[in-house]
Amino acid sequence: MIILRGAMDGIDVFQPYGDPMLRKLRQTISVGPEGGAADLDGFYALHPSLQSLMPLWQGGELAFAQAVSTPYRDKRSHFDGQDLLEAGTGDDVGEGHRIGGWLNRLLQEMPGATSETAYAVGTDEMKILSGRARVKSWSPDADLKLSAQAQLLLDQIYHDDPLFRDAAMDAGDLAGEGMGREKGPTGDARALGLFAATRLNADTRIASFSLAGWDSHARQAQVLSRALERLAASILALKEGLGANWAKTTVLAMTEFGRTVRENGTGGTDHGTAGALLMAGGAVKGKRAYGDWPGLADNQLYAGRDLLPTRDIRAYSAWALRDLFGVQGSTLERSIFPGLELGEDPGFLA
Amino acid sequence: MEFGFPELAAIRLGYGLSPHMKPPATADELLAGVADAAPGPDAYTLQDARDAWQKRKDLSDARDAGGEAEKMAYDDFGRELGRMNWLDLQRRTARAVDAHSGFGERLVQFWADHFTVRGNGAAQQPLVLSFVDEAIRPHLNGRFEDMLFAADTHPMMLIYLNQNGSIGPNSPFRQRRPDRPLGLNENLAREALELHSLGVGAGYSQQDVRELAELLTGLAYNARNLEIFRPGMAEPGAETVLGKSYGGDGPASLDDIRAVFRDLARRPETAAHLARKLAAHFLSDDPDQGVVDAMAAVWRDTGGDLPQVYRVLVTHPALADSFRQKARQPFDYIATSLRALGVTGQQIMGFEQRDQNRFLVNPIQRMGQRWGTPSGPNGWPEEAEAWINPPALAARITWAMTVPRLLLPELPDPRNLLDVALGGTQSDALAWAVPKAESQREGVALILASNDFNRR
Numbered sequence: 001m002i003i004l005r006g007a008m009d010g011i012d013v014f015q016p017y018g019d020p021m022l023r024k025l026r027q028t029i030s031v032g033p034e035g036g037a038a039d040l041d042g043f044y045a046l047h048p049s050l051q052s053l054m055p056l057w058q059g060g061e062l063a064f065a066q067a068v069s070t071p072y073r074d075k076r077s078h079f080d081g082q083d084l085l086e087a088g089t090g091d092d093v094g095e096g097h098r099i100g101g102w103l104n105r106l107l108q109e110m111p112g113a114t115s116e117t118a119y120a121v122g123t124d125e126m127k128i129l130s131g132r133a134r135v136k137s138w139s140p141d142a143d144l145k146l147s148a149q150a151q152l153l154l155d156q157i158y159h160d161d162p163l164f165r166d167a168a169m170d171a172g173d174l175a176g177e178g179m180g181r182e183k184g185p186t187g188d189a190r191a192l193g194l195f196a197a198t199r200l201n202a203d204t205r206i207a208s209f210s211l212a213g214w215d216s217h218a219r220q221a222q223v224l225s226r227a228l229e230r231l232a233a234s235i236l237a238l239k240e241g242l243g244a245n246w247a248k249t250t251v252l253a254m255t256e257f258g259r260t261v262r263e264n265g266t267g268g269t270d271h272g273t274a275g276a277l278l279m280a281g282g283a284v285k286g287k288r289a290y291g292d293w294p295g296l297a298d299n300q301l302y303a304g305r306d307l308l309p310t311r312d313i314r315a316y317s318a319w320a321l322r323d324l325f326g327v328q329g330s331t332l333e334r335s336i337f338p339g340l341e342l343g344e345d346p347g348f349l350a
Numbered sequence: 351m352e353f354g355f356p357e358l359a360a361i362r363l364g365y366g367l368s369p370h371m372k373p374p375a376t377a378d379e380l381l382a383g384v385a386d387a388a389p390g391p392d393a394y395t396l397q398d399a400r401d402a403w404q405k406r407k408d409l410s411d412a413r414d415a416g417g418e419a420e421k422m423a424y425d426d427f428g429r430e431l432g433r434m435n436w437l438d439l440q441r442r443t444a445r446a447v448d449a450h451s452g453f454g455e456r457l458v459q460f461w462a463d464h465f466t467v468r469g470n471g472a473a474q475q476p477l478v479l480s481f482v483d484e485a486i487r488p489h490l491n492g493r494f495e496d497m498l499f500a501a502d503t504h505p506m507m508l509i510y511l512n513q514n515g516s517i518g519p520n521s522p523f524r525q526r527r528p529d530r531p532l533g534l535n536e537n538l539a540r541e542a543l544e545l546h547s548l549g550v551g552a553g554y555s556q557q558d559v560r561e562l563a564e565l566l567t568g569l570a571y572n573a574r575n576l577e578i579f580r581p582g583m584a585e586p587g588a589e590t591v592l593g594k595s596y597g598g599d600g601p602a603s604l605d606d607i608r609a610v611f612r613d614l615a616r617r618p619e620t621a622a623h624l625a626r627k628l629a630a631h632f633l634s635d636d637p638d639q640g641v642v643d644a645m646a647a648v649w650r651d652t653g654g655d656l657p658q659v660y661r662v663l664v665t666h667p668a669l670a671d672s673f674r675q676k677a678r679q680p681f682d683y684i685a686t687s688l689r690a691l692g693v694t695g696q697q698i699m700g701f702e703q704r705d706q707n708r709f710l711v712n713p714i715q716r717m718g719q720r721w722g723t724p725s726g727p728n729g730w731p732e733e734a735e736a737w738i739n740p741p742a743l744a745a746r747i748t749w750a751m752t753v754p755r756l757l758l759p760e761l762p763d764p765r766n767l768l769d770v771a772l773g774g775t776q777s778d779a780l781a782w783a784v785p786k787a788e789s790q791r792e793g794v795a796l797i798l799a800s801n802d803f804n805r806r
Contacts, residue, residue: 005725027531076540077550079728123718124725125736142716142741145748150792153783154747157800160779163677163738164801170740171747212725217512217537265533266515271540303556 001103001206002234003128004227004255005082006214009269010276011261011307012224013050014064014289018043021296026263029220044289049228052236056280057287061246063348065277065290065316069257069309071339076271078215081256086128088314090339100131102314103206105336106321107133115170119199121192121209129208136170136204140182140195144175185226186233193234197241200249205325209234214255218266235280247282250320250349254278254313260305261296273306277313283324285350290316314340316348323349353774358669361775362676362806363632364452366686369762369770370694374451377665381657383451387458389487392441394479396505396576402431402476403573433703434475436711438482439681439721443710444695446685453664454490459681460631461486465501465546466729467510469722477506478722494624494654495615499608502542503578505571511538511727518567518585539563541727547614549623558591565589565610568602579604592617621649625659633668634675635733641668673775674805677734680717682806683746684710687798690771691754691762709753716745738804750798755791764793776802 009029016022017032031037037045038054044066046054056062071091072084084091088102099105107113108131115134120126122139129135146154151172158164177198182191189211196207211230216223231253239246258275274294279286294300294308302308318332318340333340359380360366360373367373374380406427413424446455462482469478485504489497501507508514516535517524524532539562544550568584571577584602588595594613597606614620625645629637645662652658663669678686688698701709714721718737724730731737754761764784768776780800787793797803 074556075544075550076556077544078726080550120739123716123739123742125731125733125739130735137739137741139716139741142744143748144744145751146795147788147792149788150751150795153786153792153796154799157777157779157783157796157802161801163734164743164804167738167740167743168747171744174740175744215726217535218515263531264535265517265519265531266512266535267531268512268535270536 001128001208002231002251002253003082003086003126003208003210004214004231004253005078005210005212006227006255007078007081007257007259007271008214008227008255008275009216009220009224009259010064010066010255010274011258012216012220012269013047013228013278014040014066014276015045015047016043016066016293016296017045019293019296025261025296028267029224029263029269041289043293047224047228049225050232052232053280056235056239060286060350061280061282061284063279063284063286063288063290065279065311065313065346065348067274067291067294067307067310068277068313068316069274070313072257073273074303076257076273078256078271083127085254085256085313086126088128088317088337088340101126101128102317102336103128103208104131104133104135106206106325106327107131107135109327109331109335110325114203116199116203118206119196119204119208121196121199121207124210124212126208126210134166136174136199137167138170138174138177138195140191142171142174144171146172146175186230189230189234190237193237194241197238197245200242201245216259216268217264217270218268220263220268223268231278249281250283250324251280252277252317252320253280254317258307261301261307262305273302274309275307277316279316279348283349285348288348290346290348311343311346312340315343316346318342319345319347320349357773357775358673359664360452361773362669362673363664364456365446365449365682365689366452366806367771367773368447368689369692371450373773374453377661380451380453380664381660383449384454384457384491384657384660386449386451387445387454387487387490389483390445393483393487394476395484396477396480399476399480399505400573400576403473406431406473428472431472431475434472434479435469435722436706438475438479439710439714440698440701440706442681443685443688444698446681447689447693447698448695453660456632456682457490457660458482458486460628461490461497461501463724463729464627465497465507466724466727467504467506468724469506470509474506474509477504477509480504481506489656491657492655493615494620494649494656495612497656498542498546498615499611502538502546502611503569503604503607505573505576505578507538508569508571508578511541513538513566514570516563516567516569517583518564520586521567521583523580523583534560534563534567536560536563538569539566542566542611542614545728547611547623548617548619552617552619552623554592561589562591562610565591565596566607568604569607579607616650616653618646618650621646621654624654625649628659628663629668630732632663632676634672636675638668638672641666674802676806677737678804678806679730679737680714680719680742680746681721683717683804684714684749686803686806687750687753688757690767690798690803691758691794693757709757713745713749713753716742717749718742718745734805746804747795747799750795751791754794754798761790761794764790764797767794767797771797772802776800 259269356373588598
């Protein structure tokens with residue numbers, strides 16, 4: 001699970017160039033195949049900065065869903081939006097963090113789950129994994145220097161402080177598991193993917209990290225390119241690191257909300273509503289666009305400015321959990337995503 | 351050992367205890383010390399930023415016309431600007447370590463984070479320094495409305511939240527350029543309401559965001575002449591924000607913008623939002639409602655007079671009752687550690703690039719707080735869980751094990767350091783463990799790595 005923080009413009013990533021309104025709403029961005037995007041199916045085109053993922057698309061290992069959103073509406077705050085995305089609840093703003101993240105609630109329902117089952121990778125806080133079930137967390141460039149005696153004493157010092165005790169216990173176990181830094185502008189993203197793969201090749205079944213840098217209010221062409229190159233690097237690093245296990249892997253990359261359908265006055269887009277979900281991996285039925293396209297005409301928009309959500313993004317996550325971990329529908333609708341109606345199976349897993 | 355207000359004040363509201371100076375004895379002494387955090391002799395100004403911009407431009411022109419030497423001169427200056435972010439970390443650390451009261455420097459950190467900006471590339475680094483020195487430090491001890499106006503009209507904020515290119519759809523500037531896709535950008539307007547003043551839970555609408563965005567048009571930074579307002583870019587006519595009309599009569603002016611920020615700063619929603627945020631930063635991730643309400647009441651009564659609000663915070667029983675509920679953020683942790691070890695600001699300012707990197711820049715990044723680069727305009731997270739996770743705690747422990755030995759000619763006796771650093775607040779477990787360390791180095795590390803020291 002990759003959380004894309006800052007609101008990715010789904011319309012620019014998977015460009016619906018077949019919708020005649022797109023050209024009218026956007027002049028300098030999302031310019032379709034004539035601007036270098038790769039045609040996907042005659043209606044959508046892939047942003048040029050995801051070119052490196054085209055082999056996955058051709059191989060049926062990359063797909064996306066358009067016009068999806070969480071139940072969050074109207075306030076368009078990144079931070080509330082992310083809280084809700086990670087909490088997996090309905091639109092009761094501010095309540096989200098109190099019940100923890102939906103991946104943590106999944107762990108609480110998984111028979112035989114251990115603290116190794118899920119991993120938060122990197123030093124960003126991952127609220128999606130926070131909650132009662134224990135999870136591991138480590139960063140590819142982390143390091144710990146401590147003698148055995150000092151470690152024993154620290155265990156005593158931290159003994160009555162669960163926050164420090166648990167973090168130190170994992171740090172002690174994981175010291176030496178780091179892998180140093182990767183070079184270049186996408187090196188940090190690549191390191192996240194490679195490290196997550198090492199865990200997934202062992203006992204871990206769920207890994208999560210985040211990539212920031214999507215808030216493209218101005219000069220979107222440059223801002224989005226940098227962010228997409230990092231996203232592509234992390235996905236390709238996962239594939240490389242996972243080797244044969246890639247065939248059994250599902251990668252979901254999701255963001256708090258989409259962006260306005262109209263280009264704004266500064267070559268960018270402002271906070272919107274529906275966005276896009278990226279799916280990758282050998283377990284995905286790829287080379288397909290999922291979701292119903294609502295259209296870009298004035299009377300098809302949400303609040304006259306945003307792409308209209310046609311499906312709750314939680315339904316995709318829920319169907320994935322059902323297929324991958326055998327979680328029952330009632331558990332999904334009541335415990336993991338309270339208030340969700342599962343609806344029809346989008347069928348995106350092979 | 352007994353401890354009281356002085357220890358609590360230094361540990362909770364400042365950068366901890368120091369072997370070189372006594373903690374503030376009273377709330378008055380603590381609050382008087384906020385004035386020490388005013389802009390210093392090394393303050394970076396907009397004029398300095400403009401000079402840097404001009405120099406870079408001249409060097410760029412020379413490079414385009416010249417040869418290898420000119421190219422090198424341009425690149426060198428770019429690198430120099432690029433390192434200003436680390437120079438900023440060095441300066442801030444030095445002031446934090448030396449400040450007697452410490453509360454003022456903590457407030458700099460709090461408000462600079464409340465009004466998060468992030469410089470994009472080397473050329474914007476001078477503006478980031480000027481932002482803190484000119485928009486935050488002068489207003490720490492004044493009225494919130496002045497800080498709000500200064501921060502949200504500062505060139506660095508105008509650039510960071512994309513106000514610079516936001517143009518009134520019916521402005522003269524726009525009408526002279528009918529073929530260009532110019533128009534509003536609502537980023538600053540949204541964050542001014544959501545993050546800087548009312549808070550996301552307040553009852554404002556998308557329409558309020560839109561109207562405020564229209565009212566803010568005209569705000570634009572011009573590096574050439576340092577102006578921040580261009581009336582020709584402003585949307586003509588009145589705008590209504592939260593039911594009140596602004597800018598109805600006469601030409602567009604900065605006074606209308608000052609008026610809306612003044613009103614926002616005094617709103618009860620802003621009082622409640624900022625009272626809670628201050629309490630959550632200084633006292634507890636989940637602060638006592640009593641202290642929040644008391645601060646909000648003073649905020650409302652005084653129209654946001656910050657020193658009076660601070661006084662409630664520092665004299666409330668919650669200061670003692672919620673001891674150690676907060677985890678120090680990485681900057682706070684590093685400054686507090688250096689201070690406890692007796693390192694001075696002068697020594698810190700003497701760090702050459704290598705020491706800057708190994709003692710400050712790299713460790714703070716591994717602890718999860720890469721200087722100057724929070725991931726969004728909401729700044730750094732507040733909750734302890736965001737900072738105390740396995741890789742980040744490992745970075746703190748590693749810092750505690752390695753840096754003191756590299757930095758100090760002679761390590762302190764851990765038994766003394768325990769009292770110096772914790773002033774009688776240490777737990778029995780820590781007091782028991784420190785003398786059992788195998789070496790002085792590990793004894794020092796246990797103190798600096800302890801939850802007692804990492805919490806406040």
